[in-house]
Amino acid sequence: MVTGYLSVIVLLPLAALVWEAHKGGLSGFWKTITAPEAVAAIELTLVVSVVVALINAIAGTAIAWVLVRDKFAGKSFVNTLIDLPFALPTIVAGLTLLALYGPVSPVGINVAFTRISVVMALLFVTLPFVVRTVQPVLTELDREMEQAAASLGANRFAIFRRVVFPNLLPAILSGVALAFARAVGEFGSVVLISGNLPFKTEVASVYIFSQVESDDPGGAAAVSVLLLVISFIALLAIGAVRRYATRHDAE
């Protein structure tokens, strides 16, 4: 039953996709994915997703730290707020970012239709990932080690770097992997604010969309498959790094 459901819902459409991508043969596939506009879109998507993942690694950890270790009024409200990007439709997110940081911005910040706007939209939708993977680990962390290190004279920075961070790294990497995968495929929040300028601000998902809506579903499928493969490889790589980082835990 499970396999039947999965097949109908996921496998069959994907098989159709892959088939369509190869309809032009391997050379057709290659030609499509090396088309300059496609390359530019994929490049932009990957670069921006990496940037976003890195920012999230830092910001997400910092936010998780503040939420776990710090105490201030309204903390539980802020904690709830973190999940907002999960709950809010991407098109609404895009609309509001456009209203706030676009041409009619009330705060005078206008980054709409630039690459910065793409980064911003992606930061919005990927915010919860690192925060939510780091929080539980941070909560469980045994503070004795840190206290021991402190009593041995280590300063706070050293404590973080050598005691806390290695323990957080696997969780951070998990969150980064999720954020990256999410960013690569994101559409709704980016499509309104980025301007979709080919070769400048057109991300892969928008390029695929325009391929679907012009005369080239095969091209769209080809780029989709490529994107899928890249995401897959990235996820595998991050998983490997994570396993390497946790290799000592098994002892």
Added chain:
Amino acid sequence: MHRIRRVGVILFVGGTLAGAAAAATSGTNLALVAYSTPKSAYSQLIPAFQKTAAGKDVTFSQSYGGSGTQSQLVLRGLKADVAMFSLYPDMQRLVKPGIIAANWNKDKYHGMVTDSVVAFSVRPGNPKHIKSWNDLTKPGVEVITPNPFTSGGARWNVMAAYGAQLKAGKSSKQGYDYLVKLFKNVSVQDKSARESLNTFASGKGDVLIGYENEAIFAKKNGVQLQYIVPSSTILIENPLAAAKSAPSQAKAFVKWLKTPAAQKIWAENGYRPVVPSVLKHAKFSKPAKLFKIGYVGGWNVVSKKWFDRQNGLMLKVEQQAQGG
């Protein structure tokens, strides 16, 4: 006993009436698929049609989007009893799969229902003094146009720009170079003409290249802009047809949309009527160097040469312009 019978009679009569009412309201539903801009026109045209004898008991479901997009969707199975696109190729593409009859453009208007021209929309007061195509390539001028691969309007824009260069005596190479210069100044490319109008209206850009009818529509809706019809521009011709398998009311609707009564409504919405008598009375400018798509080769040639998704010249233009 009597009460039961009375209730029974009431129910029976009521039921019959309800049934009759239901039958009366279950008329024909026509699926209208169109490109992005005529939506507001149809909000007036459809009720007007429904008041005619042919349009009685006809209801409509409507779908609007970029012309290329919509045409693609119909190919993929989107039901269309009546289809209206921005340009001829988007309709012609539906003939081979048997959705539209091959003789769709054999009436006296060649299958077209409305015309328009490519115009420039600028900010009130025209601060950048934009008058002609040459002003668009000046440094610091931000141009808005949709993406030519999804939007029919964008294709008209490109051909208007190119044709204007040819009209001015330039060679086709110079026309190509002009397009590269023009697209260097393009800062946003939306999916459809309507979306690019939105972008312009939201404050982005100095000049929007687009349909004259869209500029008129925008002004009617309070958008702060003024529009200029350059002296050298292309005549936009919008095709309309009923599907082969559509009910007879679809053909009646198509026919009605070309009657003077309907054409007047089109004119009120900023479209140039195809019926000459109506056009005469409407107040539209007459560009000195107006040309048609035939001047640049006709759509059959242009679609392949410029807008082929793998090899079109427009791809090279985009690439060179954006420095890709």
Added chain:
Amino acid sequence: MPSRYLLRFSALGYLAMLLLIPLGMVFYRAFEHGFSAAWDAVTSPDAVHALWLTLLVTLIAVPLNTVFGITCSLLIVRGHLRGKGILNALVDLPLALSPIVVGLSLLILYGRGGWLGPWLNDHGIQVVFALPGLVLATVFVSLPFVVREVVPVLREIGTEQEQAASTLGASAVQIFRRVTLPAIRWGVVYGIVLTTARCLGEFGAVSVVSGNIEGKTETMTLYVENQYQGFNTSGAYAASVVLALLSVVTLVAMTLFRRKEEI
């Protein structure tokens, strides 16, 4: 300790700039022209239909994915089949896929000229550009959530209780109903909340398969985009507020149930 304050204010400032202020913007813009204008926008027939359609699709997708999710989780954690890793990866796949790609694959499969196109056409069944297409797209993208929440819980609780029940003579169904299900219930509930949120907010995939048919295949998210395109910005924002309110409700539910799940 000044560094603590620095960290706190940086983190909170980042959140405010990215989340809080934009959210406030939605509400501000929606009610900019007064409450009645916003109310009119949201109660227009198309808007009401869009909301109804969104809720309908969600009401179909969520139970489907819940049943699947629980069954699949049991299979992954307790099952004895080869290729469990592949199953796990497949379930997670929708998270990594762009929703556009999802929509595209459905178009290719069910559209006229697609694999199933001719058969569907012959039987008069319309999948894409109609409700079934919307449901399929939404089910696809919201597939993983219940599984991902239930699997860790199942792993944690182990099989002892169920084995005990089995030795006491309980049938498989009884074990499931009275031992397993109660143990995983908070994972299931949290998974349902996440699935619901995803269904309500789906945009990219339905954008591709909907066909833009106004008042027929327009979900709430598509309605927001169409309003924005039609110069009805206050309408777009009003509809966004409805979605945002639904999101906030979901958010609160998430918070409540996450705590319960973590106990």
